Amino acid sequence: MTPGIWTHPGQHAAVWPGRNYPLGATWSAEATNFAVHAPAATGVTVCLFDEHGGEKRHALTEQSLGIWHGAIPGVPVGTLYGYRVDGPWHPESGLRFNPAQLLLDPFARAVSGAVTHDPAIYAHQLEAPDERNDTDSSPYVPRSVVVHDDFDWGGDAPMHRRWRDTVIYELHVKGMTALHDRVPEELRGTYAGLGTPAVTDYLKDLGVTAVELLPIHQFVSEPRLMENGQVNYWGYNSIGFFAPHNGYAASGDRGEQVTEFKAMVKALHEAGLEVILDVVFNHTAEGGALGPSLSFRGLDDRGTYQRVRPEPNEDDTPPPYDDTYWDVTGCGNTVDASNPHVLRLILDSLRYWVTEMHVDGFRFDLASALTRVRQEVDMDCHLLTAIGQDPVLRHVKLIAEPWDASMDGYRVGEFPPPWVEWNDQYRDTIRDFWRGHSAGIRTVATRLAGSSDLYADDGRSPYSTVNFVTAHDGFTVRDLVTYDHKHNEANGEDNRDGTDNNRSWNHGVEGETDDAEIVALRRRQAANLMATLCLSNGTPMLTAGDERGRTQHGNNNAYTHDDETSWIDWRPDDAWLDVYEVTKAALRLRREHPALRQRHWFEGRPAIKDGPKDLAWLHPSGREMTADDWFDESLAVIGMFVSGAPLRSPGPRGEQQVDRSFMIWLNGSGDSVTFTLPENEWVQSGEVVLSTDPDQPPGAAVKAGGAIELGAHSVVVLRQT
Known part of the structure; x- marks a missing residue:
């Protein structure tokens, strides 16, 4: 599309050309730049909403590299906006453009409002899916927000805590504080509530080092749930990958949620707690082909979602396009992370949350779905390769849920470094x-x-x-x-x-x-x-x-x-x-005790000449486990000796590290067991430091060669003295 024809000399265009980067709405005092990817569209309109819900439309006249863009002067921070996108209506070809649909900006930094379930949120007519729905969806869908935030991070900086020193605490932002009597009532269930001392003190006292937040990207409930009067509480139904979910903000949803989220992260960091986000890039809230049209479907349906791969023709001619969605997420669609623009969105989102929101890592829901190249799992895929070489992302914590909803997606143990896995x-x-x-x-x-x-x-x-x-x-x-x-x-x-x-x-x-x-x-x-x-x-x-x-x-x-x-x-x-x-x-x-969180594998041999094995497994009789013991299916008791003198790993300056040694006994049987502490030349005495057996209280002394009765279904941990 071209800007058109001037009508008179000295005329000024209402929408300036702007630029095609960065994607989303970028505010400045002079003008706000809007850029959105819709390569097959024939027209894109920015819709600005006033305080009374009035809508003013601005057609974008510039398109480059599949991105429609323009700058609109005088747009205040906090303005609500959306896109209307025109183009072909050919569902059978994966083209579902409908200007009656108000679409969220995929790169919106904040979202205001929620989805109301109504036939208008579907681009097609419910009774006739092949026909376009001309009902305006704007009264029933959330809107993007123009955001500008000058948050003062002070001295906040990444902790880069080592994995071996990390203990993760998986929590739900709302569920953590909704009933917390020590959190101010108006802050319960919010980002602000999670950052209060009542929470951070508790987590520090417990001994965890990182919180893993269930999805906080803007999400909506599935139509089926809304019809039943239910909600998606967990949040695994994302629609805005740059926007903190507005339902968790105590301060408002016109951009205030961005500041509130940052303040929460800062408070958690001040308490020594890292922040890991559970991210759901494998699918979106738009569901299957007959789901609602909220954002991606109306912008680039064909490029965003994977389709089934048709069988090749016998004469090697290209098979006809099949619009059937290919789903290995169980949620109706699978995002095509091999598509260059989708890959860009994922990487830009991850970098945004690290650089602008100061989070420390990510847990990727159904990560195997994101590794699919031509629908096959590929650990050399574009996404993993790009993350591994990215100067920002390769240094944050990366956790894979190493499966998806398919049989071949189960890949536990296969993700490459620096990934760790559930x-x-x-x-x-x-x-x-x-x-x-x-x-x-x-x-x-x-x-x-x-x-x-x-x-x-x-x-x-x-x-x-x-x-x-x-x-x-x-x-x-x-x-x-x-x-x-x-x-x-x-x-x-x-x-x-x-x-x-x-x-x-x-x-x-x-x-x-x-x-x-x-x-x-x-x-x-x-x-x-x-x-x-x-x-x-x-x-x-x-x-x-x-x-x-x-x-x-x-x-x-x-x-x-x-x-x-x-x-x-x-x-x-x-x-x-x-x-x-x-x-x-x-x-x-x-x-x-570093002996209990070692970074090198145990080898079952001494870490020093004439020393004890770094790890030894003991039979209740006091002997080391034999080959026959390992294959004794009736055995339900195990002793784990971990040597601390010295550790195999050197310290940060190459120094030898020495710790106490430990004996951990686990009795999974329904009977009490008397186990013998073996005579040896390295550890002569110890004490009970943890016990679930009421007859073996912490503080009790033990000696090599002695016997201890371990109650049924119990754990006892002994530490060298």
Whole structure:
């Protein structure tokens, strides 16, 4: 498109040419530049809204490199805007342009308002999907915001905490403080609330070092949920990858959410806590081909979403285009990260959150979906390669959820450095051990020592495994020891949703009980799970509230519950504070003793001449495990000796590091076991420093050659004295 024909001398165009970068709305006192990628469009209009909802339209007359752009003078900060995009309506060819749809700017730094479910939000007619819907969607969709922020970061700078010193705490911004009585009421459930001392002091005292926030990119609820009066609470339905979700802002949604988010990050950093974002680039909130048209679909549907690959013709002529969406996310669409512009959006978004919002890393939801090249998983794909060479992104924390919703997407252990991975094999193995279903301890030992079978063969370190026993989806730790089966009736899907593979044990009664013996056993088992997690080699991730017995009453898929089902209950009345104390003690041991968070793999041989093995596995009789022991499927007790004299890894100046040695005993059986502390020439005495066995209290002294009775279903940690 060209600017057109002047009507008289001295005329000034209402929209200046502007420039095609940066994408989004860039404010200045003179004019605001708008740039949006819509390569197949025939016309793009910027729509500015006044305080009364009045709309003023400005046609963009410049297009270069597929980007429509222009500068509009006199646009105040906080102005609401959107795009209307015209072009061909050929759904069968992946072209769904409709100027009746008000579209969000994919690069908007803030979003105001929410989606109202109405037929107008669909570009097609619901009764006739091949026909364009001419109803104006603007009353029913959110709007982008012109943002300009001069936040004072002071001396805030990246901490770059080493992975081996990192303990992650996965939390939901709203759920963390919605019921917190020490957070001011007007700040509960918000970014500001998360940055209050009531939260930061608690997290520091617990001993975690990083918070991993469930999605905070602007998201909306799925139409199906809105029809049922439900919401998407977790937020895995993103539509704005540069905008902090406005529903978590106490201060407003006209750009105030940007400042509030930055203040939260600054407060968390001041408390020594890194901030990791859970990002959902694998799909968008627009769903399948018949989903709503909110942004990407109306700008570049064909370039944004992957389609099925048609079979080639026998005569080698190109097959006809097939508009069928290809979905390996389970959410209706799969973003095509191999498309150059989509790749640019993802990289620009990541850099924005690091450089402008000061976050410290990312956890990539369904990361395998983003590695697809011609629909095949490729660990040399454009995205991973670009991130690995990027001078900003290669130095932040990068966590992969190493699977997607397909069979071939399961890639645990395959992501390249510097990525670390969620390790679901750790989760399953440790759950099975503590419920008495491990069939021996061979795999248990591998998981405790850092999962070398998954990460050692390609030069990665033990911290590459992000160990967890629960996450936001699935049972909480309390529910893991309270329910054999899911109880998701409140989700409105007749208990069909959510996994049936819970690997849980109710200990004799389904659900809560007043039986004191069962309750005590459940609390001990919860403490066992938390202690094991915190003391395993690798990077531990705790789920918010597990340390104090949070329950979802057996719901293992509470993504629609923005209520007390999902929020942390901070009252002490029903809290499992004994589990909290064990978790805190385990994290303190991990923090104070480098022997328990080593960066090199254990080798099962001395780290110094004539010294003890750096790692030894002990049978309850006191001997080292034999080949027959490793294949004894009845064995449910294991002793893990970790030597601290010296550590294999040198210190920062090459110095030899010396720590205490530890013996960790885990009894996953239903019987008490008497184990013998082996006679040796290196460690002669010790003390109990952590215990879930009430008969072995912390502080009790032990000696080499002595025997200790370890109660059923319990953990005891001994430290050299």
